Amino acid sequence: MQRILKKVRCFNPEILKTAANLTVACLISGCVIALVYFITEPLTEKNRVKYVQDAMQSLIPDASSFSPIKNHANWYKAVRGNKITGYIMRVKTMGYGGKIMILAAADTNGRMLDYSILEHNETPGLGDRADKQNFRRQFRGKAIDQLVVVKIHDPDKIDALSGATITSNAVTYGIRTELEKLISYLQTNKEDK
Template identity: 40%
Template sequence: MSHDAHAHDDKNNGIFKITMSLAITCFISGVIIAGAYAITEPVAAEQRVKAKNDAMKELVKDAESFKAVDGKEGWYAGIKGGKVIAYVVPASGKGYAGKIDMLAGVTTDGKAIDFKVLKHAETPGLGDKMVGDKFRKQFANKDPKDMEVVKVPTDKNIQALTGATITSRAVTNGVREAVEAVAAYAASQKK
């Protein structure tokens, strides 16, 4: 074998070794990533469930447990002593900077309890005040007909957040629609 042919074999051999080690590295990385995903995804899913349960518990404090409502996606019934005492349902409204995703707590006779904002992109310092107690407390025990945003405070309506009327309306409309949906559903259950 000439010196050149030997050098050529070594070169091919070197390329083969590099290719093999790359392939092995990629395979191992893939296994590690898939393994990490297999470990972290259930944890993330569990955290999402826990966050949702915590949010529901916050909205319906007296409930001992929550169970999914058949045929209603994302709806949960708050149970106490074997009886449904309230519902927690998804709500959303179109805010100033996009969709506002919420959960609304609603009594079985169709009154608002409270709401929790899950996701929003409203202006910091203005629109994000919707998560504050002062604004949220206005919803407690309200009928849908009283969920109207006003700029001048009244006893029965929802006073708009200063400088954030669009956000105030978005939240109010979202919660009102959720309360109306529960009221209709609860009425259909009584028949």
């Protein structure tokens, strides 16, 4: 028992002081980080929305506005005057590096116009080439049955990116799947065509 009391008496008050200082520093740092987050989050969201709108406009430049399609939160009609000029679909797919977010544009007949990758974690120099013009160009004007990745060149299909077949397949599969849903929707909803 005396041994325990000796250890307690040897307790250094500097340790308690240091622990208290570190706790206060952590609390202040946490509050500052939270404050910065709450101040910048609305601006970040505003910039994110503008980025998506600019990407939509670049995919269908002749559209004067984009309106959401009822019951399809990730689809938009591209409109000029009273005429629908195309459709934009948000596509989520899984690539080699994880989630890939894409905006894909189709004409009123369900053919691909173009796409833009909004976010990805693909390998630099390999999978990230899926957002370059050389790869994107292959999708333009393609019908749904032509959205197939091949390793040997075929002008009617999509050539895989060398060293990034998983990314090529992911982008193509994601776009094809969403395009199939859009075509099915348009066949049953003629007023949106």
